[in-house]
Amino acid sequence: IPSGVAARAQASHLVQGPTSTFESAEAFTEVTPSAFAEYQFDVIIVGGGTAGMVLANRLSASTSPSLKVGVVDAGTFNPNGDPLIDVPIYNSGSIILNNSSMSTIGNPQYDWMFQSVPQAALNNRILDYPRGKVLGGSTAINAMAWQRGEQEEYDAWGNSFGNGNGWTFAGLLPYFQRTETWTPPRTGDDALLNGTDPSQIPAASDHGFSGPVSTSYNTFETALDAPSILATVSLGYPLNNNPDGGNSTFLARSGITRSVDPQTGKRSYAASAYYTSSIQSRPNLNVVLNSTVTNIIWDPKSKTPKAIGVQFVNNGQTYSVAAAKQVILSAGSLKSPQILELSGVGDANRLNQLNIPVVLDLPQVGENMIDHPTTAAGYEVQNGTFTLDLISNNQTFFDEQEALYNSTGTGAFTYTAQISGSFPLKSISDPEVYSAMRSALDAALESMTLTPLQQAQYDLLKTWADDGKVGWVMPVMLPRGGLTSVPEGDKRYITVAFYLLHEFARGSVHINTTDPLTMPLIDPKYMSMEWDLEAQTLGGHFLRTWVTGSPLNDFIVAPTVPDSSVVTDADWQNYIRESLVTTHHPIGTTAMASQSLGGVVDPRLNVYGTQNLRVVDAGVIPMTVGAPIQATVYAIAEKAAGLILEDLA
Numbered sequence: 001i002p003s004g005v006a007a008r009a010q011a012s013h014l015v016q017g018p019t020s021t022f023e024s025a026e027a028f029t030e031v032t033p034s035a036f037a038e039y040q041f042d043v044i045i046v047g048g049g050t051a052g053m054v055l056a057n058r059l060s061a062s063t064s065p066s067l068k069v070g071v072v073d074a075g076t077f078n079p080n081g082d083p084l085i086d087v088p089i090y091n092s093g094s095i096i097l098n099n100s101s102m103s104t105i106g107n108p109q110y111d112w113m114f115q116s117v118p119q120a121a122l123n124n125r126i127l128d129y130p131r132g133k134v135l136g137g138s139t140a141i142n143a144m145a146w147q148r149g150e151q152e153e154y155d156a157w158g159n160s161f162g163n164g165n166g167w168t169f170a171g172l173l174p175y176f177q178r179t180e181t182w183t184p185p186r187t188g189d190d191a192l193l194n195g196t197d198p199s200q201i202p203a204a205s206d207h208g209f210s211g212p213v214s215t216s217y218n219t220f221e222t223a224l225d226a227p228s229i230l231a232t233v234s235l236g237y238p239l240n241n242n243p244d245g246g247n248s249t250f251l252a253r254s255g256i257t258r259s260v261d262p263q264t265g266k267r268s269y270a271a272s273a274y275y276t277s278s279i280q281s282r283p284n285l286n287v288v289l290n291s292t293v294t295n296i297i298w299d300p301k302s303k304t305p306k307a308i309g310v311q312f313v314n315n316g317q318t319y320s321v322a323a324a325k326q327v328i329l330s331a332g333s334l335k336s337p338q339i340l341e342l343s344g345v346g347d348a349n350r351l352n353q354l355n356i357p358v359v360l361d362l363p364q365v366g367e368n369m370i371d372h373p374t375t376a377a378g379y380e381v382q383n384g385t386f387t388l389d390l391i392s393n394n395q396t397f398f399d400e401q402e403a404l405y406n407s408t409g410t411g412a413f414t415y416t417a418q419i420s421g422s423f424p425l426k427s428i429s430d431p432e433v434y435s436a437m438r439s440a441l442d443a444a445l446e447s448m449t450l451t452p453l454q455q456a457q458y459d460l461l462k463t464w465a466d467d468g469k470v471g472w473v474m475p476v477m478l479p480r481g482g483l484t485s486v487p488e489g490d491k492r493y494i495t496v497a498f499y500l501l502h503e504f505a506r507g508s509v510h511i512n513t514t515d516p517l518t519m520p521l522i523d524p525k526y527m528s529m530e531w532d533l534e535a536q537t538l539g540g541h542f543l544r545t546w547v548t549g550s551p552l553n554d555f556i557v558a559p560t561v562p563d564s565s566v567v568t569d570a571d572w573q574n575y576i577r578e579s580l581v582t583t584h585h586p587i588g589t590t591a592m593a594s595q596s597l598g599g600v601v602d603p604r605l606n607v608y609g610t611q612n613l614r615v616v617d618a619g620v621i622p623m624t625v626g627a628p629i630q631a632t633v634y635a636i637a638e639k640a641a642g643l644i645l646e647d648l649a
């Protein structure tokens with residue numbers, strides 16, 4: 001059996017292998033920072049990530065108005081494509097191949113490599129917080145799950161936070177569709193669940209067919225995929241035929257949608273999709289790389305704070321670039337608040353302490369951080385079970401799959417986690433346990449001083465939990481080990497994990513220094529609310545139940561980590577405190593909500609109290625949805641592009 005080292009040698013071979021994701025490598029010419037700073041832009045986009053590249057594309061396409069658009073990104077871009085980004089299996093390369101240089105995550109060439117502050121409720125652990133630091137942002141390093149949340153969750157943005165009908169599920173649906181070119185899943189004997197007929201696959205009418213991002217379904221399966229779905233059926237849960245249509249609960253019969261091009265088997269992401277060579281050659285669009293924006297430049301003549309440009313640092317040099325009409329912060333939910341605070345927009349007390357002149361007292365900047373934390377459980381499965389462990393422990397399999405991928409873009413190298421769906425809390429809890437949790441929650445909330453936004457959010461969350469319709473935990477299956485324990489020899493594993501979709505904890509991200517190149521203090525405050533820990537504990541019990549469902553139970557040998565001694569609530573809580581990590585979906589730090597609720601941006605995504613300044617990224621999501629968030633961020637940016645063009649016309 002080949003060693004991991006041999007597997008890594010093969011893998012590094014592959015790094016030179018695959019060809020460009022882009023139509024042609026010719027179009028992209030890197031602009032120098034000094035040349036970029038000289039241009040007279042109408043719009044400057046800070047951050048060429050998920051939202052930023054959508055805006056760059058849509059705004060520079062407009063003829064009325066016609067706009068000169070500049071994008072400043074701190075990361076790099078390889079127009080010839082990059083296997084670590086393009087080849088889906090490398091998303092988890094560091095785990096599968098036990099080598100972080102084989103992965104974008106944990107690799108400073110691609111990842112900001114943020115870390116949280118010590119988390120009091122997690123035994124003071126400091127958690128890694130990866131974020132994409134390349135053109136395309138976090139979509140270049142994410143796990144490619146392409147899911148939407150529940151209709152109620154989006155409707156709340158419009159109806160409960162004062163943003164109006166445009167920000168409801170129905171209002172956003174055209175923008176979800178505008179983003180994607182969707183390829184339906186397989187049916188019949190070829191389907192993930194044998195015999196799935198065309199009436200049981202997702203509704204084409206909910207999807208888009210001419211958008212930049214290619215979305216599709218896995219075509220490669222291990223021995224554990226279908227049994228994991230069927231196990232929930234044997235436990236009495238329904239399956240979801242159409243999880244992207246506004247009801248995302250329970251496991252997706254066809255697997256979840258993913259952002260992978262089914263023709264090439266490559267990741268489809270914000271740079272490959274929205275910045276193709278024809279877009280790269282637009283004369284009115286310029287992108288400057290390796291350049292970190294430090295602050296907004298304000299018009300000294302304007303009474304209300306008016307953004308007229310930004311400063312950025314490239315290779316130790318500071319540059320200023322002008323924006324005649326608009327500065328858009330799309331630096332992501334962990335970085336846009338930092339830029340606002342460094343520019344004097346934030347809580348006046350905090351800014352005063354750092355001697356930053358207060359341009360605008362907007363106390364909610366950087367508050368209201370909400371995420372999806374995760375706990376995972378590993379099991380050893382029967383010897384010889386066909387799992388993805390073969391990639392790291394069987395050289396022949398690796399070679400075959402590498403050759404297959406390079407010639408056809410199919411096979412194990414295209415695998416992304418596909419068994420997932422959200423489960424309402426009541427569907428996995430005993431009624432008595434649930435009602436005890438609810439009483440304790442009410443008591444806890446009564447003793448807290450809530451912001452108006454929290455009050456509105458918690459009212460909704462309690463209703464959703466009680467109604468038992470909105471998903472609360474999201475189980476996910478990975479057909480391999482390496483996540484909770486180091487795989488041994490030729491053994492085979494399954495990892496089951498669950499995301500907590502609706503935390504009550506509210507974290508924050510703030511600066512504690514005026515140095516713009518220092519990472520902000522990221523404090524998700526995970527499990528700081530007892531309810532969250534109890535909900536997460538229910539998730540732990542659910543994972544144990546899941547693997548007892550038939551026919552998955554036939555494969556299970558024994559739990560690895562946590563081991564079989566973890567049984568009671570207290571055991572699970574200890575395990576959760578020791579092992580919980582982020583699922584990488586922080587939102588809410590520049591929330592779109594009415595001013596009376598403490599919003600940072602209005603429904604047109606303008607920063608309250610300013611002129612010519614918007615935030616468009618995951619930070620504007622006022623309360624999280626029960627799904628990974630990339631599809632939602634793309635939809636927000638598509639909608640924002642329309643709003644901006646209307647306002648600038």
Ligand SMILES: Cc1cc2nc3c(=O)[nH]c(=O)nc-3n(C[C@H](O)[C@H](O)[C@H](O)COP(=O)(O)OP(=O)(O)OC[C@H]3O[C@@H](n4cnc5c(N)ncnc54)[C@H](O)[C@@H]3O)c2cc1C
Pocket residue numbers: 046047048049050051052072073074075105130131132133134135136137138139141142143144145146147291292293294330331332333335336339583584585586616617618619627628629630631633
């Ligand atoms: C490891 C990981 C796995 C994930 N998995 C999934 C998944 O499977 N499915 C899913 O739906 N979601 C997933 N997500 C979440 C999702 O990808 C992100 O929430 C989303 O892409 C965020 O988009 P954004 O536009 O807000 O920010 P980003 O896409 O992160 O873009 C921000 C951009 O701004 C740039 N930037 C930041 N600060 C500055 C500055 N000061 N100056 C210049 N440029 C700057 C960054 O380099 C980056 O390009 C994952 C995220 C990560 C990190």
